[in-house]
Amino acid sequence: RFNYVFDRFVSRLSLWLYKARTYAGKVAILHSICLPVLWYQLSFVPADKELAKLIDKVMLQFMHGEEINPAATTTGLRLVKKEIVFADKDSCGLDLHKSLDLWQQHNRSVMIRCVQAFATPKSKSKMASWIAPGYTLLSHAFHPWGTPHALLFANGDSPFMRQLMKNPNVTPMWSAMLQRWFEVRWTPFGHPPNSSSLDIPLWHNSFSPGLENLYDHCLCIDSTPSTHFGHAQDHQDVPPVACVRTNLEPPTKQWMATLVTKLSALFHIVPVDEAPPFKLPTTSNACQTVSWMIRPDQEPILLTAASSKSAKIKPPPAAILSLIPTRHLNLPDDFYSDPRRAKQLCTYRHPEHILPRYGEFIFKVLVCAHAMQYLFQFRDSQPRCVFCDANETYQHYLFACPFGQSVWQPFKQIQRILQCSFPRNAVELLFETPKPSDRFYIRGFRKVWPIVRACVYYQIWLQRNDRTFRVDLTSKAPMEIAIHAACLVKLHLAQLLQVLPLKKGYVKVFNLLKQLSRDPWLKQHLIPDAVQD
Numbered sequence: 001r002f003n004y005v006f007d008r009f010v011s012r013l014s015l016w017l018y019k020a021r022t023y024a025g026k027v028a029i030l031h032s033i034c035l036p037v038l039w040y041q042l043s044f045v046p047a048d049k050e051l052a053k054l055i056d057k058v059m060l061q062f063m064h065g066e067e068i069n070p071a072a073t074t075t076g077l078r079l080v081k082k083e084i085v086f087a088d089k090d091s092c093g094l095d096l097h098k099s100l101d102l103w104q105q106h107n108r109s110v111m112i113r114c115v116q117a118f119a120t121p122k123s124k125s126k127m128a129s130w131i132a133p134g135y136t137l138l139s140h141a142f143h144p145w146g147t148p149h150a151l152l153f154a155n156g157d158s159p160f161m162r163q164l165m166k167n168p169n170v171t172p173m174w175s176a177m178l179q180r181w182f183e184v185r186w187t188p189f190g191h192p193p194n195s196s197s198l199d200i201p202l203w204h205n206s207f208s209p210g211l212e213n214l215y216d217h218c219l220c221i222d223s224t225p226s227t228h229f230g231h232a233q234d235h236q237d238v239p240p241v242a243c244v245r246t247n248l249e250p251p252t253k254q255w256m257a258t259l260v261t262k263l264s265a266l267f268h269i270v271p272v273d274e275a276p277p278f279k280l281p282t283t284s285n286a287c288q289t290v291s292w293m294i295r296p297d298q299e300p301i302l303l304t305a306a307s308s309k310s311a312k313i314k315p316p317p318a319a320i321l322s323l324i325p326t327r328h329l330n331l332p333d334d335f336y337s338d339p340r341r342a343k344q345l346c347t348y349r350h351p352e353h354i355l356p357r358y359g360e361f362i363f364k365v366l367v368c369a370h371a372m373q374y375l376f377q378f379r380d381s382q383p384r385c386v387f388c389d390a391n392e393t394y395q396h397y398l399f400a401c402p403f404g405q406s407v408w409q410p411f412k413q414i415q416r417i418l419q420c421s422f423p424r425n426a427v428e429l430l431f432e433t434p435k436p437s438d439r440f441y442i443r444g445f446r447k448v449w450p451i452v453r454a455c456v457y458y459q460i461w462l463q464r465n466d467r468t469f470r471v472d473l474t475s476k477a478p479m480e481i482a483i484h485a486a487c488l489v490k491l492h493l494a495q496l497l498q499v500l501p502l503k504k505g506y507v508k509v510f511n512l513l514k515q516l517s518r519d520p521w522l523k524q525h526l527i528p529d530a531v532q533d
Helices: 002-016 023-042 049-063 099-119 129-142 159-165 172-184 195-199 208-214 229-234 240-245 253-266 339-347 356-366 394-400 402-418 426-431 439-469 478-499 502-516 520-525
Strands: 185-187
Touching (some): 023 099, 129 172, 172 185, 394 426, 402 439, 439 502, 478 502
């Protein structure tokens, strides 16, 4: 089943590979189109580490624009680390998750539904019909030691439980669900369990399946009143009447002594007078009405109140902030240890009022995800800027390149009109907004400045790529690039004025643009028509 589902997943990734160019677009395609079908099918397949690695592999190929090939052994230059790709958006990641964690989460969700279906009803006749086939298989696998309800009390770490898992009636999915159950099971009676309370039942816990292969006479034990280890220790005489009634040969005293000796060597003996406070499971075939509590995450909840959302385990915050590069912007290594700076970085993934292509450009600058020439290895010569023949670095591109500064020159009229300084370093450019001398324009400028910054730098980057890879094209002058960037800003601002609430942000932005329209160049190329009317 996995091969069929995985092949469909790979073909769908290949189909959508070139439909999106931004990380945000690719993540949206994965979350809305590709992954839902995959996890719907694999929810009923036990999680496997090696198979999960294949899913992670093709997802990384999709995110980096590589050919989708599960058999590939090499990769291209990946500028974003895998840890950042598989991290929550609150941790400055791209909001994908490793397949093994999601796969186990879906298995837990199926387990909760199945255990609820046969453990919650008070009688077998009230069980849902869809759980009946699986319940019957599990009953045959555990026969004659008890019902699937008794398995809920089992010790999942014992070798006898592993013996039961090898039974052909226990399907791989049931085996995985039982393992998930032992992980999230908290207590059947509302208080924390201990080793004695879970191990004390003798014939209705995980001790039983292993005894079937060791002794032929174990069948007769199931017909006796002995229900826990203390009975077998104190009363080695098995009532022969109970065995005769069930047409079984009574065991000898020597056999019972051997059984007790072997069990004593394997497990801790709990005397009868030290029995746990809760009621032990009985041999009755009736459903046991137990208010099970599970603990899939930090807080325990009742099994009856659990849902599919309860299967989700909140992972601890991923410590990836130290993995985010900072030196390319001359920032200190511990720059993102400040929660305020980390929160600012998170907002760059989906900036407000900016189209994804332009907004993500700044995010890639922050995580060093642009293909600057100096990042490529095995170059014969030092990489040079295509505009001025200086060493090409992020610092040079953002602040020192004469061509870029010429493109910015018309836009610096904004700072002159508002009487604020132009950013001189990465902190001022990316993490602080220039403050106008008149506080009346501060709120409006906070919405306009990110748009101007993203559009101008994006247009400079496009011209840099054209001169690097399309030498056949005619080079554009800085003023021509500035006009293109201003037109992009104008489109963004026109849309911004349409979506902003009238009493909150609209008036602030409108008054700011009215003030900027005093400059003829800005009025002609950047100010929307709605402000000039």
